[in-house]
Amino acid sequence: MPISRTLLAVPLAVALIGLTSASAPPTAKPATDATLPLLVTRGKAPAAALLTREAPWSTTESAAPDLPPDRQPTQQPHWHFAHVNKPSRDAPTPGTNKNPAREAGYDTGAGTSSANSTATRIRRTDHFRAGSITKTFIATVVLQLAAEHRLSLSAPVERHLPGLIRGKRLDGRTLTLRALLTHTSGLADYTTGAEGLVPRTPAEAVRTALALPATPPGRWSYSNTNYVVLGMVIEQVTGRSYAAETARRIITPLRLSGTSFPGTRTTLPPPHGRAYTSGGRDVTALNPGIAGAAGELISTLADLDRFYAVLLAGRLLPAYQLRQMLNTRSAQGHYGMGLYPQKLPCGTTVWGHNGRIPGSYVRTAATRDGGRVLTFRVNTDEIADPALEQTLLTAQFCPR
Template sequence: MPPLRTLLTLPVCLTLLALTSAASTTPAPPAVDTALTRLVTQGKVPAAALLAAEGSASRFAHAEAPTTTDPAAAGSSADAIRHTDATLPADAIRRTDHFRAGSITKSFVATVVLQLAAEHRLSLSDSVEAHLPGLVHGSGNDGRALTLRTLLTHTSGLADFTADTAGTVSLTPVQAVRIAIAHPPAERGRFEYSNTNYVLLGMVVEQVTGRSYAAEAERRIITPLHLTGTSFPGSRHSLPDPHGRSYTADGSDVTDLDPRVAGAAGELVTTLADLNRFYAALLRGDLLPPRQLREMLDTSTAHGLYGMGLYSEKLPCGTTVWGHNGRITGSYVRTAATLDARRVLTFRVNTDAIADPDLEPALLAAAFCPRTP
């Protein structure tokens, strides 16, 4: 394929595939189409896609830079073109593609921890030391002073191990924690996003259950919800079929990746439809009892910035959406849903960087505030 920088100078090609139930249709809001296209034209990503669901109806759309360098062909592709999966361009994102979801893994891990709390197998007020004795110690870090709640809400003060590894070094969980505790902690009680927190939570799940966080998430979430495209790949570098390609911001192909660069903080592989189904089920209360769901949505510990594996965003029209984002080498994804779970949207790009940070909130506003210009 041509170099990424060449593709980014070409007109964008937008494809819309409406997928609906037999009983209803959902019109395609033009503002969403425009916002999605801008991820390519202004955000400089090779391709972008979204799957929006409302009730039993869903709608898929994608945008990508043309793969041709022929000016005449590029000019003709500026119009919206409809494709079947069989005729999509090579770099397009398909509805059923598998991709790496990065920190969206945290929503799954937090759900498992809260289920264990509901079963009285652990308490959120338990110290880290009680479950992982002697592990968090040194450079001012003290597992006796940290609770599981502080891990879930990113208020532990623990350093983020990926600040040292840049998310490119394969590690065991213990190695990741040791990198983090070599640094003095930030102020405890202050929100400070750290992947180390969720690596520790993955270890706690295994200590409590005798099974890995991946096995517990599969048993408790993936299998009951029939998330057939979702998995924890462990050490498997390749993505399941079907899948597209993934790129760094400079255009390097990083489709094959060792998931141990992220572990319980970002290992998940999934699909657009599975993420919509998971977050809708979570917010409906299908996965957690009411008390634990309230705790998950309570952002007071993190001063309004984060709940437990979820965060909220208030849009310009006053609508608040809940969900999470995920970034890992070669992939960025964001899921957002209304609290009643009636409307949910997942969008993704096949790179880890969007050049204009204002494009994501603009897309969410276009999706959940239809009248927003």
Template sequence: MPTAAALAAALCLALPGCGATAEAGRDAHVRASGGPEANTGAEDRRDGAVRAAVRRLAAQGDTPGAAALIRRTGEGTRFVASGVADVRTGRRIHRDDRFRAGSLTKTVIAAVTLRLAAQGRLGLGDTVEEHLPGLVRGHGNDGRKITLRQLLNQTSGLFDYTDDPVLARELSAAADRTHTPASLVRTALAHRPSFAPGAEWRYSNTNYVLLGMVVQQVTGRSYAAEARRDVLVPLRLDGTSFPGARTILPAPHGRAYTRDGGASADGARRDVTELNPSSAGAAGELISTLDDLSRLVSGLLRGEVLPRAELRRMRNTSASDGQYGMGLFPVRLSCGVTLWGHNGEITGSSVMAVATSDGRHTLAYRLNGTARSGLPAETSLLEAEFCPRP
């Protein structure tokens, strides 16, 4: 199954903190709504496997807590949580808590861009130069040769600005500093591209920062405003927001943590709840809830945001050898089920939201810490829910 590590699909912006956190150990608790009162034995076993996987997610990720929300159309919703949302007070994770969703921002930005394409306001074959003249130049980078399609499907070859060591040190020293999209792009352009546009596939947050700039250039409105109008409001994502440079999380929320020294380090845990996400921008600034992320992937796959042709493009992985579409990627389970969704990692938060191809069965989970990628418990969680054993 593709993981955040295999896909390089995480937006990891913390810099001494791009690591992990911990304190799980309390038993997982589960609340259900909207479904039948009694479970069959098979359902009980599935619920037990899901609860155990949520506990393991917190333990393997070295985070204080973990939570998952599962929704099946016609069968109600289940919320499972383990550990704590606040290590100081012992507060538990609540279903309606707000948290940073990292690269799930890309799913929203891709949907906005594809809506503009469906309306004829831009073309996926347009070059970056046509919309942002003169911006992408130097060190072998050339916006005249990069299309919007290549930004969306991660085949532009542009360097990922989050890998720049100078920016990493800067963010480490001044995490509250505001960064403009243009400054992030300039950081990327100080490096040579990884390959010629369209020649290969490689995940780069720079692609989606540029898409945010294109959306603003085409519409005269910020990508956040366009996303609210075209995605958040139609799908009733009332707990989702674009904070810009605001450092605080909206209420209600728990705390967010990371380890000094990174995900695999034994350094001291730090509270990183307050964070300036402008260095993530259109690649990862989103704040959301588990319910909203579930509705996001479900609504997209059910055709509630995009026309059918654009939805097909969003799920077309031919340019990436089956690994990434446009703001969505496939997760293939051992039982033959393929899920669609995205993950997100940003300092103090690790998230994933996926759904079956018809959007009728969704799972969204979160950890309240910077976790290492590719946790085995992630696979266990998804297979416990979507590959029930007899």
């Protein structure tokens, strides 16, 4: 869900490691490296990491036109990785506090060992739960199907899922796929109404949502239910699950080898670190089944950077569908389709999504052409100072 400022000096009580591409010339340390430790000190995260991807020129161009052939830079993007973690004495330990993950309806594994600097350390290659970043993948698949004329964004949900949505204020015969994509359907968020009962199927999630108060159709209101329904539409149209169709269309062609849909599998693929709730409980083992097409994805920093770079460069969608994806008018400027804009203090607008799931918060943002991308993550589900997100994005995308 979209959330949303000044670079501060911090004590060197945290360990910060930056790795740059061997092919890149030596440069001054990026401003993000000075900002990242704030996610641990002010943000109270056990550990944080970022990975930036920058093309040597606009990803929509085939070459840098102003340079002669013998001075053209390598076409490989430049990467920069940095991470920071608390010393072991400051790291969280699983405790006896209430478990917010279980209260939200997730099945979690109990943590029994104290966290330490090794357990909390985030490596560049670690797998982690990406939460609502899943929505960008799902929206991309739906827009690809629209480009192939296999569905219409103006079509009612009823055309694909007869009888699924019948509520006091909502009806699938008038609710469109476009409204689902832009979070303007009026469907309530089923995750707010589970009350300890975990929906085991998408249909159960929809029934849970229909029992909750709806918002007026046409008004933007972020709801995970919208993308659960879109996952069901993908399966009806293609005959394959949203996970299989997304793998076929995006994950496999882009060689996103660290990205997967776990279903109800509770473990993360190796390598991975530990994950904690904001109360300090170890939730590395987690059944993300309740999240489904709205937030089930597992990924890596490099895979997310690559996906958003390729998407915004226009290599996954025809130009018309990409323009629709970035059009925020239906959602009153809040949201496009699986992406949302954020205007930074310097006037630059970046596009991307965030993801929150017990034990993980991740944010990817990119320039409009995909030429510069930043993904950062913390191994807990809440940043104590939410303003730090904009601080980090400003450090990356605003001229210094």
